[in-house]
Amino acid sequence: MSIFILKRLLTAIPTLLILIVISFILMHSAPGGPFTSERALPPQVEANINAKYGLDKPLHEQIYIYVKSIVLDFDFGPSFRYKDRSVNDLISDGFPVTLTYGSISALVAVLFGVTLGVIAALNHNTWKDYTALSFTFTAQVLPNFVMAPLLVLLFTLYLGWLPGGGWEGGKPQYIIMPVIALSTSYMATIARITRSSMLEVMNSNFIRTAKAKGLPYPRIVFKHALKPALLPVLSYMGPAMVGLITGSVVIDMYFSTGGIGVLFVNGALNRDYSTIMGITILVGTLTVLLNLLVDILYAWIDPKIRY
Amino acid sequence: MIVNQKKMQDLADNMLNAEEVQGRSLWADAAGRFMHNKAAVGGVITLLLIVIFTLVGPAFAQWSNEEIDWTVIGQVKTLGAPSIENGHYFGTDDLGRDLYSRVIQGTTISLMVGIIGSLVAVIVGTLYGAIAGYVGGRVDNVMMRLVDIFMSIPYMFVLILLLVIFGRSINMLFVGIGLVSWFDMSRIVRGQTLSIKNKEFIEAAIAAGVSNFTIIMRHIVPNLIGIVIVYASLLVPGFILTESFISFLGLGVQEPLTSWGALISEGAKTLQYGTLWQIGFPLFFFVITLFSMFFIGDGLRDALDPKDR
Numbered sequence: 001m002s003i004f005i006l007k008r009l010l011t012a013i014p015t016l017l018i019l020i021v022i023s024f025i026l027m028h029s030a031p032g033g034p035f036t037s038e039r040a041l042p043p044q045v046e047a048n049i050n051a052k053y054g055l056d057k058p059l060h061e062q063i064y065i066y067v068k069s070i071v072l073d074f075d076f077g078p079s080f081r082y083k084d085r086s087v088n089d090l091i092s093d094g095f096p097v098t099l100t101y102g103s104i105s106a107l108v109a110v111l112f113g114v115t116l117g118v119i120a121a122l123n124h125n126t127w128k129d130y131t132a133l134s135f136t137f138t139a140q141v142l143p144n145f146v147m148a149p150l151l152v153l154l155f156t157l158y159l160g161w162l163p164g165g166g167w168e169g170g171k172p173q174y175i176i177m178p179v180i181a182l183s184t185s186y187m188a189t190i191a192r193i194t195r196s197s198m199l200e201v202m203n204s205n206f207i208r209t210a211k212a213k214g215l216p217y218p219r220i221v222f223k224h225a226l227k228p229a230l231l232p233v234l235s236y237m238g239p240a241m242v243g244l245i246t247g248s249v250v251i252d253m254y255f256s257t258g259g260i261g262v263l264f265v266n267g268a269l270n271r272d273y274s275t276i277m278g279i280t281i282l283v284g285t286l287t288v289l290l291n292l293l294v295d296i297l298y299a300w301i302d303p304k305i306r307y
Numbered sequence: 308m309i310v311n312q313k314k315m316q317d318l319a320d321n322m323l324n325a326e327e328v329q330g331r332s333l334w335a336d337a338a339g340r341f342m343h344n345k346a347a348v349g350g351v352i353t354l355l356l357i358v359i360f361t362l363v364g365p366a367f368a369q370w371s372n373e374e375i376d377w378t379v380i381g382q383v384k385t386l387g388a389p390s391i392e393n394g395h396y397f398g399t400d401d402l403g404r405d406l407y408s409r410v411i412q413g414t415t416i417s418l419m420v421g422i423i424g425s426l427v428a429v430i431v432g433t434l435y436g437a438i439a440g441y442v443g444g445r446v447d448n449v450m451m452r453l454v455d456i457f458m459s460i461p462y463m464f465v466l467i468l469l470l471v472i473f474g475r476s477i478n479m480l481f482v483g484i485g486l487v488s489w490f491d492m493s494r495i496v497r498g499q500t501l502s503i504k505n506k507e508f509i510e511a512a513i514a515a516g517v518s519n520f521t522i523i524m525r526h527i528v529p530n531l532i533g534i535v536i537v538y539a540s541l542l543v544p545g546f547i548l549t550e551s552f553i554s555f556l557g558l559g560v561q562e563p564l565t566s567w568g569a570l571i572s573e574g575a576k577t578l579q580y581g582t583l584w585q586i587g588f589p590l591f592f593f594v595i596t597l598f599s600m601f602f603i604g605d606g607l608r609d610a611l612d613p614k615d616r
Binding site: 011012014015018019022023026027029137140141142143145146148149152153157164242245246249250253254264265268269271276277279280283284287288291 | 452455456459460461463464465467468469470471472548551552555556557558568571572574575578579583586590593594597598601
């Protein structure tokens with residue numbers, strides 16, 4: 001097991017390095033530097049600015065310095081746009097917000113998705129099953145950027161129950177809509193996966209045996225059926241987590257929650273290279289770590305996988 | 308005699324004439340299964356109608372997608388509502404541009420993104436996967452580890468990075484989506500190739516001295532078509548969602564061109580003024596297209612995927 005974890009960790013490192021190198025090279029092949037503006041700067045001034053941000057060194061040296069400062073000091077360098085702030089400052093402002101509603105959304109998606117899927121499977125071909133199925137089908141075509149305006153239309157403009165945006169330190173009424181918008185489509189997918197794997201498990205021999213020896217029904221469902229049925233859900237969690245992180249960009253833009261998503265889009269619109277890179281690397285690291293976690297959990301739960 | 312003499316006679320005739328039994332091919336079988344799936348057939352019809360709408364629709368438009376109708380400016384809520392009289396069948400957007408033309412134009416772009424993305428995925432992914440699977444060994448190992456690494460990169464962020472650096476344009480979006488589209492496909496194709504390559508007919512081809520490249524192109528790839536079609540059809544809505552996501556953020560397609568994501572984003576910004584048609588029409592097309600595509604994908608999978616038979 002520990003060898004397996006070590007092996008996976010060793011593949012995670014080249015992944016991150018490739019991500020850094022790709023984005024670094026992309027950044028530097030861009031026409032015009034980050035300080036190009038309508039008014040041409042005197043060459044001396046431009047050279048000074050480039051020297052200050054280390055842009056006058058050869059590319060491989062720049063990458064080395066950049067990676068070194070991230071690994072050793074966890075320092076993403078200064079923001080190219082906000083002169084008095086570092087990328088670390090910007091991220092540490094936004095990241096807790098994203099983390100808060102992101103983890104709540106993940107929790108909601110899993111809890112409701114699994115419950116819905118189990119209920120649908122246990123009531124196969126009844127009205128409960130059909131209701132759950134039609135919900136999952138509808139939610140499939142309602143990604144976060146469609147859900148967000150629809151929720152605002154319903155809860156803010158018609159019913160007037162919830163504020164249309166803002167964060168205010170994470171008061172519940174500001175969290176509800178971002179969480180619903182972010183989690184709905186993942187909830188639906190999780191419900192669909194749970195339903196089909198639960199149906200399969202409930203028809204398998206060991207469940208028939210459990211029924212035959214007269215175990216009480218709840219015990220069959222919760223103790224014997226649920227665990228194997230949740231394995232496909234677990235393997236979906238990796239991509240789902242990535243989707244949640246990506247979706248936070250839309251949430252931050254639409255609900256003005258002030259997470260890292262809005263930083264990213266503004267950075268993209270202002271060509272604030274260091275901020276975009278910092279966020280890309282942060283998100284990349286998070287993705288790789290979450291995938292690692294899912295893989296380890298999978299190997300730990302599924303007795304068929306042995307490393 | 309209880310036996311029906313007439314039937315017996317017919318049977319005898321049939322045997323005498325030795326009528327050849329018409330065999331059913333794999334594709335005829337699949338087509339039959341697909342046609343029995345009402346949801347999938349409905350999806351195909353809906354999608355065809357939408358495509359026809361994008362082709363024929365411009366002929367009925369009275370405004371182009373760039374023209375500004377100055378008479379409705381400032382009174383979009385009242386004068387810009389959908390109406391037949393002033394030629395704005397779907398109403399106008401916030402700037403007085405005709406939504407009917409813009410929806411047609413956006414639909415074209417969004418559908419194109421889906422089609423081009425899956426074309427790239429099919430061509431690159433199939434070849435990559437087939438080569439990796441057929442050659443095997445160290446080449447396979449290196450090729451698939453590369454795909455693993457690429458897949459664990461959050462591609463949406465890299466895509467946006469690409470758009471920022473090389474300019475936000477629809478062409479760049481096509482390139483970007485093309486670059487990241489084929490990873491899944493290559494994995495699936497590789498798996499399938501591994502199982503095909505040990506079949507007898509490949510062995511026969513090798514024994515007959517056919518070159519590796521010809522074996523891949525003539526014997527492996529045609530046997531992959533079924534599974535490739537299924538996954539390509541499931542990929543199309545994914546690309547449309549990706550494009551809409553990026554355009555929703557204002558980083559994708561640029562004015563005067565538009566797409567579903569950009570239209571939904573514009574409509575979402577003017578929600579509080581009560582001009583609901585501005586989000587309603589693009590959303591309607593977006594939703595029904597995705598619905599039909601999911602139905603078609605499911606139908607194709609049921610019809611072609613040997614696993615579920």
